[in-house]
Amino acid sequence: MRRTLRGAWSRRGTLVPLLLLTTVVVGGIVAVTALAEASGTSVAVAVPLLVLGTVAVPTTGRQLAAARRREIAMARLRGITGGQLYVVLSLEPLLVLVAGAVLGLGLGAAVVAVAADRWAGVGQTDLGITVLPPVAVVVAVALLALLVGMAGALREPLADQVSVQERPRPAGVAGLFWGALIVVAAVVATYRASVAGSDDPGWVVLAGPALVGLAAGQVAVWLLRGLARLAVPWTADRGLRGFLASRRLARVAEAATPVRLVVAASAVAAVALTGATQVDAWTDDTARLRAGAPYRVDLAGGATAGVDEALALSRDLDPDGQYLMAAALVPGEGTVVARRAFLDTERYDAVLGGFLDGTPADGVDDLVAGLRSGEGVRVVTGDEAFVTVRGVSSRESGDLRPRVTVRYAIGSEDTGAASADLTIPLDGSEDTARLPLRGCDAGCVVTGLTLDRARGDVARPYVVTRLDVGGEDALALPWRSTSRSTIAGAPPGPQVVDDGLLALAQPRRQTAAPEAARGATPVLATTSATWDGASPTVQSPGGDDRPAEVVGRLQALPLVEADGLLADLPLAAAGAPPTVPAAEVMVLAAADTPPGVLADLADAAGSDPVPLADVEDATALASGAVQARIYALMAGFCLAVALLVLAASVSRERAAHSREAAALRVVGVPLAQVRGSARREVGALTLTAVVATIAGGLVGVALLLSNLTLVTVPLHAVPLEVGIALVPVAVAAAVAALLVLVVGGRSRAVGNEVSRPAILREEV
Structure with a gap:
């Protein structure tokens, strides 16, 4: 043993690179294997490192054999040949390989300790006994590869081995074969x-x-x-x-x-590097689509709270609409079109403008405005409405005393109503009355008008010329009569005229509703959404089917990702049944939301804000995207192996x-x-x-x-x-x-x- 150690010290210039090479290969195998097992991914990502190590070690073996040429020649002159000579020559590299394996275990443990939590995102990971078999395989394969590398030197002519200088050697048949x-x-x-x-x-x-x-x-x-x-x-x-x-x-x-x-x-x-870059980009895109915003706060109780509470909460805490936006996701696993998301699109630009740029949902910013327009139900906001009524010119005396009742829906709540009594002379003049709308400051939909008469009315026709709700004239939409005539052959009132709705003299009570209430709801759809030849429909947060108009298609959409529909939340919730239990009701927050607003939102919602970084980490862990980072780590060890082989050839x-x-x-x-x-x-x-x-x-x-x-x-x-x-x-x-x-x-x-x-x- 003493002679072996002295010989190893005299050839340290060749054995040290072998020691370092073994340390790097074993350390890489240990680190990659441990991180892969901790993240639940395949340990086979270490295969390229094994391949390069298997190729690199024979090169070191040839250099080691060249350094011991004269020793080999002396052994052959003394009659030591065949297996006995291989045993003599393998003792030194075996000691080096074992020492390198021990150092490699330490290197691998250090890499795992540093990279597990900070880089791979798998938390603290301890080395298990499962790393020992790969280490033993590496040592055995390395020793065999060293002996293969020495084989050429052992078969070298004795005259060449005892020469002072090594002769240049051209590529032989074996080299060409390999x-x-x-x-x-x-x-x-x-x-x-x-x-x-x-x-x-x-x-x-x-x-x-x-x-x-x-x-x-x-x-x-x-x-x-x-x-x-x-x-x-x-x-x-x-x-x-x-x-x-x-x-x-x-x-x-x-x-x-x-x-x-x-x-x-x-x-x-x-x-x-290509894989890690593209996987990181995919993970970021998927996390942005899945989270929907830089911060997501789920309402405690889920659908029990309902989308109305999310709408009210976002508007109470952020009246100006700069930071918070109500949203809901119904997973709807049955079909693609049953998977749907709803956003308060009136606040989209302020809260999410530019958040999805560069993702597969790029372009959604330009399309969400179309979800608030079209022929669907028009959502209005405000806490009051103004109704204007004019009488029909007549020479008769007396006053018209119309009673106008506005019916409206607040989210998925029951229809509300507000009434006002007006007094108008029969000379064709007009009057305007105010109607308080409770709850409409968070958005509501006008669902109908009831034209009645107060006590003392002269029972003459009159015209409702304007219904101002939230600064918009609700009568601008197409309207239809919903009254039933009590006189055979008489048309039911009210009737649509050029400047509004004409209430006939009879019957006393007449009703009308917006024609657009039966129109199509604008939606955005992913490219995977189809209705198999049927007309497009969308389910509200309450689960009732509504006609839909697809105003745009994208590869992906926020919250639903690559499969589903996106619609305006106030529009879809208006007049809908209570929110389905499967819905995920949430409030989305912008990246620059003040901490105080986030804290108030968390207290009111009953859950902590989830930042985008947490969603990205969860996405990477669930999809095994950590494997791409582990693969990049393995590639770094491969470069270290190449560097050592290149450096080992420098001295010689x-x-x-x-x-x-x-x-x-x-x-x-x-x-x-x-x-x-x-x-x-x-x-x-x-x-x-x-x-x-x-x-x-x-x-x-x-x-x-x-x-x-x-x-x-x-x-x-x-x-x-x-x-x-x-x-x-x-x-x-x-x-x-x-x-x-x-x-x-x-x-x-x-x-x-x-x-x-x-x-x-x-x-x-």
Whole structure:
């Protein structure tokens, strides 16, 4: 054991990257698994990290075997071969892997402690025993991958192992085979994504982004090497810088291999970032549609309170209509059109103006005004009405003494009535009387007129010329007589004339009602709402059917989301039966509602305000949208794996570049040209990484993202539409370029001191 520890310390430059790599992979697996289990989502989101870890570890194994070339040669000279040699070589990496697993458990626990509540929104989460099997699998697979990586060095000719300097090794048949296998695996993953259901994609599809990224990186490396080989003779007489760079890329098989992992990790990051961005946008849209407003306050008792109380409450606490708006939602799970929402649309612009911009309900602001107009029942507000009556010119003496009674409906309450007696001479003059309307300050609907006569009337015709309620003339609507004639063949009164309603001399009591009371109620409908060939109807908050006129259609509407209807609350509640028990009665509040108003509303309603952020968190948890964030976290660990693999190759490649620079300086090549060739090589690798990342990211997003089941779309919610987004792909490509430029360029940065010709003599 002592010899093993001393050997490990002497090779710490190679084993430390392996320790860090194991720590990152295990930490990522532990964190992703724990967060996925806590949020109730699939732990299979960690599959891409396992794939990249499985590919990254053999690279470290080859580097470890290269660092122990002479030790391997001495063991072979002493007759230690086969399985015995593998056992000797596996002891050091096994200790490192176990230590990395322990550190990875600590790293994963730290990530879970930080991200569980603040980022993933799943509350405090403790690591369970379920994380131990994945850790054991990671250690076992990593050890096997290390031995696979060492296998090539163990079969290396003994003369090469005892040589002072490692010879450049071209890509062999095994390397080409594994590269082709990765490409085939990526094709299989994309094919499986096209035929498998999104509800159960399978681990092949889940590993697809990593496989596509690896395939893109592998193809890019092949193309780079092919172009470099073509460039070698072309640059032979066109400058030493290009010749050295192309010769280096064409001859050495491992020169661009770390770039493949960078491309794969960046492609996974592009898919994850695109998915997280679009899922966050979907969650925000769904929460806005579901909440209906920045604040929602449900009335305690639900429908027991009724929509009338919500209307009165909002108008009492906010008389100017700047912050509060009554609303109701009837889930109506039977059909789409039975699912309906009602808003006090007169206050919509002040309370919700712009709140749904950019969501699938974008455009509803321009359509809600149509819910208050049209041929439906006209809602009026005010605490008094004025009725104007004129007599019919006559030479007779006496006075007309009409009694006018206005009937009206307040919400779903019983019809109210207000009467006034007038006295008008028979010379054709007119008179106006005031009628107090109790409760109409919250909105009411004129449902009819009764034209009667007081004691002492001369029983002559008269005309009701105006009925002013809330500043509007209710007689502007079409009216109809509802009286029954008591004389055979005589027309019932009153009759509609040019300037109003004419009350006939007989009968004594005559009634009329607005024709529009039987008209269609304007509604907004989602695109999914259909009536199967029947005329459109809408149910009031009380459940009675009314004719409807669809004045607009949108993909989604507030409160009902992607399925249902939206109507004006005062209009729909007027004359309706009591609110159905299934209704959710609420008051919606604007974002800038004063805290005092919110507090008064909460006290009056009997429940606390629910802010939009709470609805968004609940939506994310219920739909599993947290999985997209966990997937992005996994992509971050993939980038860390690629960074470690790239950094691990720096020390080894830097020594080789220093020796090459020293040899070139011996034959008279200036150091400036050596540095210029290194810059061209790094530039070619960077361009390769950027192009491959963009290609792999676009393919992964277009063919795989929709099948990764990042969310479970709830019933009635708008569907999640994923697609190519250029910004996340560009960010991933920029990260890949930065990694190759900064880390990869470090291995090719040769200074005057480290590349002096004397180092060749010192090594010998």
